Amino acid sequence: MKYVDEYRDGAVAADLAKAIAAEVRPDRTYAFMEFCGGHTHAISRYGLEDLLPENVRMIHGPGCPVCVLPVGKIEEAIALAKRPGITLCTYADLMRVPGAKGESLLKAKAAGADIRMIYSSLDAVKIAEANPEREVVFFAIGFETTTPPTAVALKAAEAKGLKNFSIYCNHVLTPVAMRAILDMPAAPGEAPIAIEGFVGPAHVSTIIGMEPYNEFAEKYRKPVVIAGFEPLDVMHAILMLVRQVNEQRSEVENQYIRAVTREGNVAAQDLCDEVFELRESFEWRGLGAVPVSALKLKDAYASYDAEKRFATTTIVAADNPACECGAILRGQKRPSDCRLFGTACTPETPMGACMVSSEGACAAHWTYGRFRDHQKTARRAS
Amino acid sequence: MCLAVPALVTEILDDNMAKITLDGVKMTISTLLVKNVQVGDYVIVHVGHALSRVDPEEAKRTLELLAEARDFALSAGGRR
Numbered sequence A: 001m002k003y004v005d006e007y008r009d010g011a012v013a014a015d016l017a018k019a020i021a022a023e024v025r026p027d028r029t030y031a032f033m034e035f036c037g038g039h040t041h042a043i044s045r046y047g048l049e050d051l052l053p054e055n056v057r058m059i060h061g062p063g064c065p066v067c068v069l070p071v072g073k074i075e076e077a078i079a080l081a082k083r084p085g086i087t088l089c090t091y092a093d094l095m096r097v098p099g100a101k102g103e104s105l106l107k108a109k110a111a112g113a114d115i116r117m118i119y120s121s122l123d124a125v126k127i128a129e130a131n132p133e134r135e136v137v138f139f140a141i142g143f144e145t146t147t148p149p150t151a152v153a154l155k156a157a158e159a160k161g162l163k164n165f166s167i168y169c170n171h172v173l174t175p176v177a178m179r180a181i182l183d184m185p186a187a188p189g190e191a192p193i194a195i196e197g198f199v200g201p202a203h204v205s206t207i208i209g210m211e212p213y214n215e216f217a218e219k220y221r222k223p224v225v226i227a228g229f230e231p232l233d234v235m236h237a238i239l240m241l242v243r244q245v246n247e248q249r250s251e252v253e254n255q256y257i258r259a260v261t262r263e264g265n266v267a268a269q270d271l272c273d274e275v276f277e278l279r280e281s282f283e284w285r286g287l288g289a290v291p292v293s294a295l296k297l298k299d300a301y302a303s304y305d306a307e308k309r310f311a312t313t314t315i316v317a318a319d320n321p322a323c324e325c326g327a328i329l330r331g332q333k334r335p336s337d338c339r340l341f342g343t344a345c346t347p348e349t350p351m352g353a354c355m356v357s358s359e360g361a362c363a364a365h366w367t368y369g370r371f372r373d374h375q376k377t378a379r380r381a382s
Numbered sequence B: 001m002c003l004a005v006p007a008l009v010t011e012i013l014d015d016n017m018a019k020i021t022l023d024g025v026k027m028t029i030s031t032l033l034v035k036n037v038q039v040g041d042y043v044i045v046h047v048g049h050a051l052s053r054v055d056p057e058e059a060k061r062t063l064e065l066l067a068e069a070r071d072f073a074l075s076a077g078g079r080r
């Protein structure tokens, strides 16, 4: 495949690893956070951590949209879907996320709620058009990548004059979450997580461009290198980060120049500005309530706002107490630190959100990483 | 949700829609968010929408930068 195969070449990856090994200083360690679940997936799938020198450590970040959505939001969506007359449209990844009492959208669907899995946001508009007697609610989640498609769906519904289409808006903002991680006080009894730089999101950056990361370089003195999702992109970005750290630079650099421009997708930004405004606060799994970290529909679009139309109430619910997703999303723990990992919790029987989505740290580690753990333990033992 | 690879645009349809092929899989997507999408372009697709176009020049430049890093590794290999 064009633009894919050339960025997956194993021999080049091995040489990039050599370049990184030649650049790192032996007298120090390097800890970089890959914000995006897409990068977490690539790192696990291609075993990139095994290629890196011992003193370069990757910390998984909270950039998995399904993972950061708290249990309460799943409960709210289930409650909406159970109301008579409502058809709830949702992206497939959300279907299996466990709710508070072991319920999920999938189970609610099996029990008779009208829940439809959609691929495109525009599918929800089509369903509303084809079912005028139903109230069709689009359960919209995700970072800046998924937000413009929601705005496009809203505009399409408006153009068609649909009165039975609304959006349950749960879109969240990447830079605010990065700031929340950097500002996070250390957990009691634990050292604060040291992050020396970020592998910046690929697709989020196609929309928002480079400018929103400037504060991390300037104020926090953390280098940010925006990287593509292929393994060579990630290795290249790590090399660029190591060089910045060694040269005591903190800049926003763009490794993913083939798809990300400095200004981003201005048409998408303008459309989102027209439709959405900031929420005062939003609850994240792992990060808690973060001020101005999410979006809601503007008043001008109140008739499309499911929260207003159906007077939804906020449900606060706790994760399974044994699930470590929260600490994993904050970069404080790893999937293998969770005692449910691979025993009670697998992709077939997920106990937490991080095991559901393929971008989730637990799912990525289960699918690609756990064998390497065994090999490492075996090597140490022998 | 975010794991997408660039898709080839094969046909431009009405209403800012286009047909794409992604590793043999054909799909119809919206191109409203990216101006002037043409047949033969590669686009980044997310939940049924093109988000950006792959720039062939910059893609070439990335491969050159990767080659540079490789050369560096090979020359550094002698030192270590």
Ligand code: SF4
Pocket: A322, A323, A324, A325, A328, A335, A338, A339, A340, A341, A342, A345, A346, A350, A351, A352, A353, A354, A355, A362
């Ligand atoms: S393994 Fe399962 S229960 Fe443990 S942190 Fe991951 S998702 Fe939660």
